[in-house]
Each structure stands twice: as structure tokens, then as C-alpha cells.
Amino acid sequence: MSNVSYLRAVGSIIYAMVCTRPDISHVVSVVSRYMAYPGKEHWEAVKWILRYLKGTTDVGLIFDRAKISDSLAGYVDSDFAGDLDKRRSLIGYLFTLSGSAISWKATLFPVAGDE
Known part of the structure; x- marks a missing residue:
């Protein structure tokens, strides 16, 4: 490396x-x-x-046209000050279509009062 x-x-x-x-x-x-x-x-x-x-x-990720249904699901999660370096919180979401991820994001935010 x-x-x-x-x-x-x-x-x-x-x-x-x-x-x-x-x-x-x-x-x-x-x-x-x-x-x-x-x-x-x-x-x-x-x-x-x-x-x-x-x-x-x-x-x-595998998208099989034959298996795609109209099942859209969304998930969200967060932690409080999980980043040990700067005490920031991680917030993220995930959307799936027929069980396969189609959109996701995770973002770090400062903990309230630490701005």
C-alpha cells in the first residue's frame, strides 16, 4: 500500500x-x-x-425487473454525539425498492450547544 x-x-x-x-x-x-x-x-x-x-x-445491488414490485420502504436512524473526535451526531436515511437500496445518505451534525 x-x-x-x-x-x-x-x-x-x-x-x-x-x-x-x-x-x-x-x-x-x-x-x-x-x-x-x-x-x-x-x-x-x-x-x-x-x-x-x-x-x-x-x-x-441487484435489480431484477421480474421481481420488482411496488414495495417502497424508507428508514431513518441517528445517534447522539457518536463521532468521538468532534462530538457530532450522525443522521442517515435509506430508501429501498423491492428490497434493494435506491437512495441513502448519512450526515454529521454538531451537537446542540456545541456550534
Whole structure:
């Protein structure tokens, strides 16, 4: 990994996440916070993600026209000050169509009173 740029490695993982792998979105958002000054532990996290992706190549978004029904579902979740570095809260949502994710987002917000 010493010959590979941290930015390029994280960028490649982001591409996979956006296109077919929403299951890694949280961990990708965490390693993306350290793009300016990555440390050894951040490289280890990126290598872990890459090993996870290699071991789960059969996992991803699959849309089968024959199985699509009108079942649209939405989910939302949050935590309170879960980011230990800056005491920010994580809020996220996920929408699925026939069991496959079609839209998702997670955002960090400052805890009230810490602005």
C-alpha cells in the first residue's frame, strides 16, 4: 500500500460504494474524514475495506425487473454525539425498492450547544 496514494485508494472505494455497495457507506465516510492527513491506522482501515470488498464480490445491488414490485420502504436512524473526535451526531436515511437500496445518505451534525 505504500506505493498507492491514500486519496486514490479512498476514491476507488467511494466509486464502488456509490455504484453498487451501499453497505460500506458508513466506514467510507469515516476514512474520508482523514484525507488530508492519513495515519497508519487509517491505512489499516482502508486495507480492511479492500479485503472486505474482495471477500464479498458476490454482494451488491441487484435489480431484477421480474421481481420488482411496488414495495417502497424508507428508514431513518441517528445517534447522539457518536463521532468521538468532534462530538457530532450522525443522521442517515435509506430508501429501498423491492428490497434493494435506491437512495441513502448519512450526515454529521454538531451537537446542540456545541456550534
